Amino acid sequence: MNNFKQQLKEGILTNNPIFVQLIGLCSTLAVSTTLANGIGMGIAVTLVLMCSNLVISLLRKIIPDQIRIAVFIVVIAGFVTIVDLAMQAWLPELSEALGIFIPLIVVNCLILARAEAFASKNGPVASLIDGLTQGIGFTIAISIISAVREIIGSGSLLGVPVFTESYTPVIMIILPAGGFLTLGILMAIFQYFMNRNKKEEN
Amino acid sequence: MSQLTYYFSLSLSAILIENFIFVKFLGCCPFFGVSKNVETATGMGIAVTFVMTVASAVCSIVNDYMLGETYAYMQTVVFILIIASLVQFIEMFLKKSMPALYESLGIYLPLITTNCAVLGVANLNVSSGLDFIGSVIYGFAAGLGFTLAIVLFASIRERLEYADYPKCFTGFPIALVAASLLSIAFMGFQGLSIF
Numbered sequence: 001m002n003n004f005k006q007q008l009k010e011g012i013l014t015n016n017p018i019f020v021q022l023i024g025l026c027s028t029l030a031v032s033t034t035l036a037n038g039i040g041m042g043i044a045v046t047l048v049l050m051c052s053n054l055v056i057s058l059l060r061k062i063i064p065d066q067i068r069i070a071v072f073i074v075v076i077a078g079f080v081t082i083v084d085l086a087m088q089a090w091l092p093e094l095s096e097a098l099g100i101f102i103p104l105i106v107v108n109c110l111i112l113a114r115a116e117a118f119a120s121k122n123g124p125v126a127s128l129i130d131g132l133t134q135g136i137g138f139t140i141a142i143s144i145i146s147a148v149r150e151i152i153g154s155g156s157l158l159g160v161p162v163f164t165e166s167y168t169p170v171i172m173i174i175l176p177a178g179g180f181l182t183l184g185i186l187m188a189i190f191q192y193f194m195n196r197n198k199k200e201e202n
Numbered sequence: 203m204s205q206l207t208y209y210f211s212l213s214l215s216a217i218l219i220e221n222f223i224f225v226k227f228l229g230c231c232p233f234f235g236v237s238k239n240v241e242t243a244t245g246m247g248i249a250v251t252f253v254m255t256v257a258s259a260v261c262s263i264v265n266d267y268m269l270g271e272t273y274a275y276m277q278t279v280v281f282i283l284i285i286a287s288l289v290q291f292i293e294m295f296l297k298k299s300m301p302a303l304y305e306s307l308g309i310y311l312p313l314i315t316t317n318c319a320v321l322g323v324a325n326l327n328v329s330s331g332l333d334f335i336g337s338v339i340y341g342f343a344a345g346l347g348f349t350l351a352i353v354l355f356a357s358i359r360e361r362l363e364y365a366d367y368p369k370c371f372t373g374f375p376i377a378l379v380a381a382s383l384l385s386i387a388f389m390g391f392q393g394l395s396i397f
Contacts, residue, residue: 030227184378192370
């Protein structure tokens with residue numbers, strides 16, 4: 001249980017996939033225009049990450065070292081196809097909004113990085129938990145970014161208006177340029193607090 | 203509209219109006235990862251353009267003649283396998299026949315497999331229903347757009363070293379802000395669209 005807490009803390013704070021490891025940026029920037037999209041993407045990535053971590057960890061002794069990357073990619077691509085088809089069937093609107101970025105989870109560096117760095121070296125249970133905690137970290141980060149962008153850029157949250165009508169949305173924030181800007185500023189704030197914590201510990 | 207005009211506007215839109223990095227957000231990882239100096243950025247750009255062109259061609263053929271509508275659900279798996287083996291093949295080919303180019307590309311070549319711009323362009327070709335020639339032109343133009351963006355960004359980033367910004371912006375945050383400004387500049391091309 002202690003171990004789980006430790007991994008959870010790593011996934012969310014000290015080793016957050018987006019804010020610290022800086023991986024999986026493409027999908028983060030592209031789909032974070034509304035909170036609903038952000039959460040949907042986060043859950044899809046978490047599911048794929050958990051399944052692929054589990055399978056790769058189970059197969060880790062069989063996979064030859066030279067072709068491991070190719071094997072990882074095939075395993076990941078299989079699960080991504082499952083998630084993609086499931087979303088098209090049950091959540092057609094979300095699938096439409098996320099579009100090409102669902103199949104692109106295959107090349108999301110986060111998943112391959114966890115397979116290479118964690119699942120290929122640890123047991124199935126630990127790998128499953130690693131997938132879950134890293135996925136939660138990713139989901140939290142992408143939700144924060146998309147919440148900020150939706151509030152400023154469209155003046156609403158989950159489609160519900162949060163300001164009075166006199167508020168004019170800053171459309172630039174939901175355009176691509178705003179994606180880079182929001183992530184940059186949020187990352188700077190994150191670094192500021194992490195550095196301050198470090199100083200206090202010393 | 204004549205065929206030539208169509209291909210021209212297709213490539214113009216891939217390079218400027220719908221630039222893969224600044225508008226579509228494809229290929230951001232190498233864009234931030236290897237843009238620390240202009241030389242490596244150029245090498246990466248050329249390698250990506252090459253792989254994207256060949257991958258578009260092969261994926262287009264495979265999709266038209268082998269997958270079709272019936273096996274459309276296999277697209278992701280098949281495309282990523284094609285790209286991975288293509289990159290491996292190109293690496294071996296360059297090593298034997300063009301060692302100079304191989305040396306200059308170095309580590310960037312194998313990394314292209316996980317560049318989402320490559321899988322992205324293969325997927326976009328299919329979803330927008332482009333034929334074989336259209337796919338090749340679109341892949342090549344998208345690669346050029348990627349090269350343009352990464353070279354521009356690398357030259358800006360070299361100057362960032364001497365800039366004076368708040369300490370918490372060190373590293374990635376300031377690079378993201380710079381990318382945002384560059385992206386605003388690319389929004390200006392929006393008016394260029396021909397059709």
